[in-house]
Amino acid sequence: MQKILVVDNHPLILEFLAKLLAGEDCQVKTAKNGLEALDVLSQYHPDIIFIDLIMPNIDGQTLCRIIRRKPQFKKTYLVILSAIAVETKVDFISFGADACIAKGPFAKMKKHILDVLSEANVISSKKRSGNVRGIEDLYAREITSELLSIKRHFEVVLKSITEGIMEITDNNRIIFANPAAISLCGISEEELLASDFRELFNGGDRRRIGILLERLKDHSSSLNEGVEAVINDRELEIRVSPVNNGKKGAIVVFIDITERNYWHAHLRQREKMESVGTLAAGMAHDFNNLLMGIKGNTSLLLMEMTSDHPHYKRLRSIEKQVASSASLIKQLLGYARQGRDEVIFMNLNRLIGETSEVMARTRRDITIHMELAADLRNIEADVGQIEQVLLNLLINAGDAMPQGGDLFLKTANVSNLEIQSKVFKVKANAYIMLIVTDTGIGMDKKTRERIFEPFFTTKEMGRGTGLGLASAYGIIKGHGGYIEVESEQGKGTSFRIYLPAK
Ligand SMILES: Nc1ncnc2c1ncn2[C@@H]1O[C@H](COP(=O)(O)OP(=O)(O)OP(=O)(O)O)[C@@H](O)[C@H]1O
Ligand SMILES: [Mg+2]
Structure with missing residues (x-):
């Protein structure tokens, strides 16, 4: 006994086929649309499925494709019932159907359905033909052609x-x-x-x-x-x-909105950095003047006394504290100033060599790997400031690897085209790139988003001021460059710096 499913949104067709097939001793189930058909198919395994071509929700063509993808229906015989076979070419083989019957007078359809029924058993050995059955004595209807063309038009709109x-x-x-x-x-x-x-x-x-x-x-x-x-x-x-x-x-x-969100976040971040920068600049200048006053007065007092004076030691310690305050202010100014003091032509590779030596001496548990481009182009920069950037990055990397690890320093020449997609405005034609990578603790997203803010630190009181990266950011920006970070918690961190080549 053949098991059959008939899918058609027209109740008359459903009734007609159900009666006809039941009379041929078949087991018949029906469904009113594609979705219903898929639900029936989740529990029923027919030998033949009759599928109406045009139906609400999932149409006949799509339904065929979905059914064909399911391995359990590979051998199921799919028959398309088409009411538009005369008006449009139905390439039913291309979407996985085995036969197509034009909808026409019931008496005619009956013959073709019975033909299909007997063929379905033997068809696997036969070659399928792309001919639509029952098309001979049907004629094209103008209104159908017009509706089909409107349908196609909407499909194109939705597709585009x-x-x-x-x-x-x-x-x-x-x-x-x-x-x-x-x-x-x-x-x-x-x-x-x-x-x-x-x-x-x-x-x-x-x-x-x-x-x-x-x-x-x-x-x-x-x-x-x-x-x-x-x-x-x-x-x-x-x-x-x-x-x-x-x-x-x-x-x-x-x-x-991935891009849109990205740009919004970037813009917000830039605005924030700029306003904090202005604030920091003002404060740094005032503090610097005050410090200079303290420093001057301390020096004058020290000049007037010998080392056995009871206040000598205290004054020396004030002098030291003023010096470390001044270096803090220098960091803050680095962030806020965004300008360069003494600009010279320099090669970053040399500076990297010198700075990393300090690191190598103080942290023997860290292996430094260098991959410096031999032909690295020069930059026009303030050596003191760039050194400050490098030191900050190396110290941070060291802090992120308390048990030791690997530090990678890489430089390369890059063209403006290679960094076109980055967020900063590419102005120069050629850049040099420095990548500092550590294998340390890394950062989560929340931390990563805030590291360039002044005073943002995750380090305990007295260990970090949160100015290292803020000043690095200001300095690199002041040099017409760009700094970015990539980091994953537990996997390490990579800072990338681009500076215009000269
Ligand atoms: N290489 C790194 N790996 C993991 N986290 C890092 C790394 N570099 C920076 N961070 C995170 O960014 C924060 C800010 O760094 P930043 O250098 O600005 O300040 P800091 O190191 O905390 O203090 P300091 O002013 O002494 O540099 C750090 O507290 C840390 O959480
Ligand atoms: Mg730091």
Whole structure:
């Protein structure tokens, strides 16, 4: 006994086929649309499936493709029922169907259906023909051709839209997805259709989308309300609006806002850094003047006394503290000044050699690996400031590797084209690049986002002031360059600096 499924949205066709096939001693089940068919197929394993071509939600062509992808239906005989076979060419072989019958007078259709029924058993050995059965005495209808051309037009529009668009049913199953939506989700159309929309999302996003859909159903949500969520590593804005045709489904629009968010965050960060910079500059100057006053007066007092004076030691210690305060101020000025004092042509490789030697001597548990470009171009820079940047990076790397580790120092010439996509405005034609990589504790996202802020530190009181990277940032910017960081918790950190080559 052959098992059959008939899928058609037209009740008359369903009834006709069901009766006809039952009379041929077949077991028959029916479904009114593609989605219903897939539900039936999850428990029923027919030998032949008759599929209407044009149906609401998942259409016949798509349904065929979905069924063909499922290994358990590889041998199932798929028969398309087409009401538009005369008006348009139905290339049913291309979407996986075995035969196609034109919808016409029942008496004619009956013959072809019975033919198919007997052929289905032996067809595997026969070559399939692309001919549509029952087309001979049908004639083309103008109105059908026109409607088909309108349908195609809308399909082209939906296909061309860069926003992702989906339609979902009232129980959240996906019945339509345009190419943009499919590519944003990174899942094939066949897998996407009929699946639960909410399952595209994880954790908190899924909950929020679920709530939004519920609100849409009881009309407490305004039209086109949006939420932000992540699919396939992209940040998306998701807008949901009800379908206004008596059904209870929804239309979902996906807008990729990954870039937009990135630029907003970057802009906010830059504005923040600039305003803090102005503040720091003012304070640093005032403090510097005060310090110079203290330093001058201490020196005068010291000049007037010998080392056996009871206040001599105290004054010396004041002098020392003033010196370390001055170096702090220097860091802060480095961040705030964004200018260069004594500019000379220099080669960064030499400075790296000298600075890393200090590190090598003081931290024998750290292995330094150098890969310095022999032909590295010169830069025009303030040696003292660049040295300060290098020292700050090396000290931080050392702090991140309390048990020792590896430190990689790499330099290279890069052209403006290679760094085109970076966030800073590429002005010069040629840059040099320095990469400082450690194998230390690394940083989480929250830390990474704040490291260039002045006074941001994760180190205990008295160990860090949080000015090292802020000053490095200011100095590099003042040199027309750019500094960026890549880091992952537990895996290490890599700082990249670009400076215009001369
Ligand atoms: N190589 C690194 N690995 C891991 N975390 C780092 C690294 N470099 C910087 N950080 C993080 O960035 C923070 C800020 O660094 P920054 O150099 O500005 O200040 P600091 O080192 O804390 O203090 P100081 O003013 O003494 O330099 C550090 O506290 C640390 O959390
Ligand atoms: Mg530091």
